[in-house]
Amino acid sequence: MSLQKINEKKPLIHCITNxxxxxxxxxxxxxxxxxxxMADAFEEVAEMTRIANALLLNIGTLNDRTVQSMLAAGKSANEHQVPIVLDPVGAGATAFRSQTTHTLLQQLKITLIRCNIGELAAIAGANWQAKGVDSGSGELDVVQTAKMIAKKYNCLVIVTGKEDVLTDGQQVEIIAGGHERITKITGSGCLLSAICAALLASSNEPFEDLAALLREYKQISLNAYASMGTFHENFFNQLEQFAEVRV
Structure with a gap:
């Protein structure tokens, strides 16, 4: 299983997150x-990325300083063949977020974009009604748009929602399941992006293993459901159980 691969590899993940x-x-x-x-000082991010096994760029709480840190870390990652996951949180909600997302995509070689439907629409320039950092509403052919973005930036794309879509521009996996309560935990999507980074650092078959990870993550959210008060604790317990290396 994909989480077991991470546990076996034990990668160092540099997260510039919110x-x-x-x-x-x-x-x-x-x-x-x-x-x-979690290093985000401009003075050290390039050095930290150089020794990491993967880099996560999450734009959830943006400012000018962190944008420059993300660019410096990303360029170091590209130079040292470190995979990069971009989580464009709230892209489309403001011009600053949208511009930052496009700047990162233009200046860096991103390995994986992990986004929701609204963020995908913003990257693609599609008509969409953003709702802060939530997905919002509109009409979009998710599969075809995700394939188009994957081809344009030569990367993998994951679009999460009731059904997750994974594509490399050619292959497509659609993963259903999970529990809607996972959306009530702040950071569940951001954590998934970080775990995707850890998996990219641990896998020789990224497409297949990312598809497996999405299935595992949905099953974990389903298994964790009891009540809102215990969901958080149960979720972490399930993560640990799925990552346990069995011999």
Whole structure:
């Protein structure tokens, strides 16, 4: 299973992420055996990325300083063949977020974009009604748009929702399942992006393993459901169980 591969490899994941989810993301990565580091100072990000096994760029709480740090870290990642996951949180909600997303895509070689439907629409320039950092509403052919973006930027694309879509521009996997309560936990999508980064650092078959990860993540959210008060704890317990290396 994909989470087991991460636990076996124990990769170092450099996360430049948002302050809302930093603790949740770090704990989630630790739960599955990865090592998180949350360095975002411009003076050190290139050096930190050089020793990492994957880089996560999450634009959830943007400012000018972190944008420059993301660019510096991303260029270091490209130079040292470190995979990059871009989580364009809230792209389309403001001009700053949309411009930052396009700048990162234009200046860096991104390995994987992990987004929701609204963020995908913003990247594609499609007509969409954004709702803050939530997916919003509109009409969009998700599969064809995701394939188009994957081809344009020569990367993998994951679009999460009631059904997750994974594509490399040619192959497509659609993964159903999960529990809607997962959307009530702040950072569940951001953590998935970080876990995708950990998997890219641990896999020789990224498309197949990412598809397996999406299935596992949906099953974990389903297994964790009991009540809202215990969902958070159960979710981490399920992550740990799925990542356990069985002999």
């Amino acid at each position: 302050y809302v989810v930093a603790n949740f993301t770090a704990n989630g990565l630790l739960t599955i055996g990865a090592s998180p580091v």
